[in-house]
Amino acid sequence: MTHRAGWIIAVLLVGPALTGGAMAAAQDSQFGIRGLGTPGRWESVRSRSTGGAFGPFDPLSPLMEASLADVGQLTATAAGGTSNRDVLVGGTATSLRATRFPVMGVAGPVARRLAVSVGFTTYLDKSWDLTLRDSFMLRGVLQRYTDEITSDGSVADIRLAVASRLTRRIALGAGLHVLGGSTRMTAERQFDDSTFHRVQQSAEVRYDGLGVSGSVLIGLAPGLTIAGWARSDNRLRAKVADTTSALTDLPLMAGGGVLFAPSPSARLGASVAWRSWSKAGAGAFDTWTWSAGAEFGSRRMPIRLGARGGQMPFGPGTEAPTEVAGSLGTGRAFAQGRALIDLGLERLERRGGGLTERVWTVLVGLTVRP
């Protein structure tokens, strides 16, 4: 395949996000309903299978830019995941399921020391569907009703990133982030008494925002690399029919990681990140997240495993909900390494405010190097 074919694949992968038609989302959570949404995971399937620990060092994970410096050749990637989620709250359990495509992107070198990447990932997932049974006094009579409020859509992070390896040990990167997307929201109420007509309202809420990021990758010694990154987004503007309905400050973020490769067939990593989500308003918390993971075996068919934990940014009460997850995965290279399929399985549990979510997620990633 030629470079032109590669760019065609890139357009096919990224185009939907640029036109606002993408259904890019990560993993829904009931914790995100009250807040801005559920933050996405800016990780490829490979990184996510290691608990996210390899995220800062993986050029196909849209977390850091500096790692793009080592991408070597034009590469396009996409990931999909199906989640089965059990929600336990107030003594009731509900099983939910969703399929998402959280990462798509293309990266490649454009000069001897310069690589660029364009792609999108989920910034906030905003897909949920709630039903509520209640009653209230209306016209002197207790009226029972059923509400259904839905939101379908997400805020995507469209990233244009550049990276350069300044020396053999140091690589730098920077990125421009355009936040965009929309949700189709509906609010319905059906009264038991049919003399009250059905309440049915809907709107398309469009979102926009801007952000910048920078990152550095430092090789301390052969097989030992550390990474650091930071990002700042301005605000998320929600517009309904050309009228701004909300302006919400977005967090500053910073994080770092370490990757240790004692041998060609063993790689160990760890990372940590902080996000100032409390800027988003009431019910939001600053979060710390950590991850640790490893990859064993040849790059042709490795075994990956990892764990991660931390806090969720939105939840009731005075403390942030927590989450902990374990993951494992593998990959398989085809066509002399030009095509890679990554598979991952993740078990996650979130707790907070009387609600527990347990999630199984099956991940599939496809990477093409034309």
Add this chain to the structure above:
Amino acid sequence: MIRRRLALVGAVLLVGACVERLTAPGHCPDYCPSGQITVVDTLLTTSINRDSSYRGYVLAYQAALMLAANLPGATGTLDGRPIFRINGYGARFRISTVDTSTGPILGADSARLQLYVVRRDTATHNLRLQLYRLPITIDTGTTFGSVTAPFTDSLLRTVNIDTLLAQPGRKDSVTGDSVVADTVNHRLVLSLKLDTAQARYVATDSGTVAYGIRIAADTLASIAFGKDAFGPSLQWYLRVDSLGTTVARKPGALGARLASFVFAPPPAPLDSTLAVGGVPSARSLLRVAFPKVIRDSAQIIRATLFLVPAVAARGAPADSFVIEARSVFADFGAKSPIDLRLGDTTVIHVGATDTVKIEVTNLLQAWAADSTHPTVLVLRPEREAQVFGEIRFYPSVAAAFRPTLQVTFVRRFPFGVP
């Protein structure tokens, strides 16, 4: 082959995996969006103004039914009498079907009059029908008073419908009368045999006859006869002179050219109250000042019009009637063209003085959707001039009892607010 099967299984799994299931019970307020559906209920006490009534939309002869009643009341007897005229064949009739030769009609041996009773109260007992001969000069201007004399001295027949229904085969072998009960359409088809004296074919009158009907019963004597396709029809059995020989001829049955009814007492004149119903039918117009706050930024889920009767609803006690509220295409007062696409109704029970409620949600929703639509309500009987019933409501000038609107609406949901 194996690859194809694997691909098929893969495709099925992929489709299955893409099935979304996101619906979960809400646990509010912790796990619900901050915005909620907000319902507001408000009583618009002064929004209805410039209301008025008009009468004369459907006259008795224009009504789809002929009303018969004999109901003693506190203020007099409600007496309704159907009248109809059936034109004849003229002075001559065709002798043969193969040529156009005609012969003078000598007279009629008999005739059979068919009547459809399209509405009756099955609780009515001993229902009797009296057939009178009327002058053939009756027309659309005929009044109750102008036919008082023939309704007094020209009785032709009396038929007891209950007795006839009890007869074997619902046929009276002595009089030749019969009745068919159509239980599907809830109709009685009366067939009355008239002899030579009762059905006089007068050639100089072109065979035109006119009849009137009075009814009586032990109680609740109020019925309605059909018109047009279900109107009176007369089957003549004629004697025709064919070159000196009298021959019998049975021409086709003739329908009524005029079918109407007269009644007493006449409706009370209109006053400041809002009259709806009666004969000739009356309508009332209510102009509504529709608040912009509701029209522009809310979804109406229920709207109820409250009307307080100024007097008890009048009419035949058994004949409850339906009034409807409709909108208009343009406000031209009494001649406002009615928008028939949407309407809301309620049943009025004769004698009742309770506040009348009409659900007008559909109409107000239409007004909210189309700001150019006149916000005018027309109250009229659903079937104009097909019942004697009439109700009068207090108008807007009666401050304590004026028409009011209760509107329940939902404010715009705060979409996009976290």
